[in-house]
Amino acid sequence: MEKLLQLIVTGTALGGVYALLALGFVVVFRATEVVNFAHGGLLMVGTYFTARFRTVNEYPFVVALLLGIAIAVAVALVVERLFVRPVQSRSIVAAAIMTIGVDVVLQTDITRRLGIDILAVGDPWQSATVDVAGITLPQTRVAALVASVLVLGAFFAWFKRSDWGIAMRATAEDHHTAELMGVRLGRVSALVWIIAAVLAVVGGVFLSAFPAPGVSPTTSAVALRAFPAAILGGLDSTGGALAGGVLIGLAETLTQGYQEDLAFLGDGFSAVMPYVVMVAVLLVRPTGLFGTKEATRV
């Protein structure tokens, strides 16, 4: 029972991190209709520089994190302005393919910089644990849970209440009307890419913290699980990103925790589990749990 409780808490925390990543993916898709495959690349850039500034340059963690975020945001804006936006007005599919190319370039460059090293992110929690109600949790997971709740809460409040949130939702639902009502689509597009980059770096840092050893080329493989989280929740649903993230986090952690009972599936099945869940949900609900089926206008 204790084990189950522990797995649920750590799974939810991991799910919160996936939700951060999935949300960045979803906001770009909703506002611009571009499926951003470079999301993992942005995560790697920001996380790598955060770890580098922290571990190599020995800046304070918060400073390193802010610098990492700044670099990822700058890269996101360059990618959006130079590569995606000029193409997306002509072909949304071409823009998505473009992001695959961008992702390959970004990942390759970070892999080259890393070499064979695993760069520790040097977060303040390290491998310390905390005991809550008889269960032992890594502090990084508790921090991830708190951080994702705060960041997601702030995002949804802003998205719901602020003028730019209204403009973003309007653009997501019908960008022609939004533009005719005076919304600058270029700014909305830049804004969602910035949001995606910030969320990706925050998520990436937690994915690289304990129990992970640090930033390595495999980090991006872990980050890739944000895709099933986003698709599972419904690509066009911000709330779905949250639900999808938590579901994937739980599925992965529970499979890992009960690995010996699931030995017939083979070792390391927890890495496959998110995709199994995704496929199962999509077979029943092709638009994801909270996705809307687009009504065709005749």
Place this chain on the structure above:
Amino acid sequence: MNTTAARPIELEIGHATVRFAGVVALDDVSMRVSRASIHAVIGPNGAGKSTLFNLISGVYTPAAGSVRVRGRELVGLRPDEICRLGVARAFQNIALYPHSTVEENVLLGRHHLTRAGIVAGGLRLPGARREERRHRARVGEIAEFLGIAHRLRHAAGNLSHGDQKRVEIARALSVEPSLLLLDEPAAGMNAHETHEIGELIADIRHALDIPVLLVEHDMGLVMGIADRVTVLDFGRVIADGTSAEVQRDPEVIRAYLGAEDDTDDHMTVPAGGH
């Protein structure tokens, strides 16, 4: 009604031609809308009325010609830039965000008037909150004016067709327009609702002192409230004048009677007879 001729020109379209892959949707169209006038554009289906609206709001770029608002050239500007210049539009097919509230829908029209940046608005700094309160108060006034104040918190998609049309107009007014484009405001309405919309349009003109350019199929409404009527057929202007003049025009009678089997459009309604 001829007094409008002496008023300054707000919107001037000069020899505008719009083509789509060989089809000429607007052919050398010229027209002028004077200050604070209600100017109707009528014509059979496919005559180019919606194309004209899309031309003015920047969705289409003309192959030739100009569109000027108070002397300012609009051709080459993006739709959001044109909206920012005070050209606001209510759509023929209801283009509201059905899951958002009426208030949020109308607030969208004020997006371009919001000064607080993303960060100040996001952090809810005092200046940004004051501004937001101001905008919400103005949205309340506009909703009051249109008789939908009691619906502000409802999801727009749950409203009746007539109320949704009013939200459309409210959103356009929240832009604080200097020129209002109404695309078939009475579409799908019964006689009573149509009459109310007619009064509302007249009220808007009086209250805001702005020109209203109106595309409408309901001839009773058009002839009742329009100061001036431009008739399009096959993308060309075939008549332009007061409603009385236009009704007598043989070209107009031919276009309507010859081109449409649909007898909903009664050209015999006398001016002001609604």
